[in-house]
Amino acid sequence: MNDVRDNAPAAHDFAFLHGDWDVANRRRTDFLDPDSAWEEFPAVSRCWPLFGGAANIDEIDVPTQGWTGLTLRLFDLETELWSLNWSSSRSGRLFPPVFGRFGPDGRGEFHGDDTHDGKDVRVRFVWSGISETTARWEQAFSLDGENTWLTNWTMDFTRRKAA
Known part of the structure; x- marks a missing residue:
């Protein structure tokens, strides 16, 4: 049986995220309004690998907002694209996935429709900003076919120190 690592080194793109993180969230109060205020809140995230690294799940706990969320990431060996699939305890539904990959500069970009x-x-x-102890995620929406983007949520990850 072949290990996924033998066939697709990109299947380990998200290995940096495995483990426990403190997360500083910054989110617009209205995702579509560039003039809306920003709110900030902390969270804790834990990510673990599946399928020999070609998949992972992270769960984020946001106690000050009263919800948890999860992302299931799956690496498609045929297309060599990742799908990122988000759900939250606020709705209990799976949102449409975004698809993409990491570039040679280490920046990952993923797109989808919703x-x-x-x-x-x-x-x-x-x-972006990926290191052993930090990472940054951001979400942006476009209403005009990707001509312009409005960033509406950022998360700055800092690796939690072992107890």
Whole structure:
């Protein structure tokens, strides 16, 4: 049986995220309004690998907001694209996935289609600033076919120190 690592080194792109993190969230109060205020809140995230590294799950606990969320990431060996699939205890539904990959610069960009407040939006997730102890995720929406993007949520990850 072949190990996924033999076939697709990119299947380990998210290995940096495995483990426990403190997360500083910054989110617009209205995802579609560039003039809306920002709110900030802490969270704790834990990520673990599946399928020999070609998948992972992270769970984020946001006690000050009263919800938890999870992301299931799956690496497609045929297309060599990741799908990122988000759900939250606020709705209990799986949102449409975003798809993409990491570039040679270490920046990951992922795109998909969704709706927000009844409007069709193009969604972009970006992973950047990746090190052993830090990472940054951001979400942006486009209402005009990716001509312009409005960043509406950022998460700055800091690795938790072992007890």
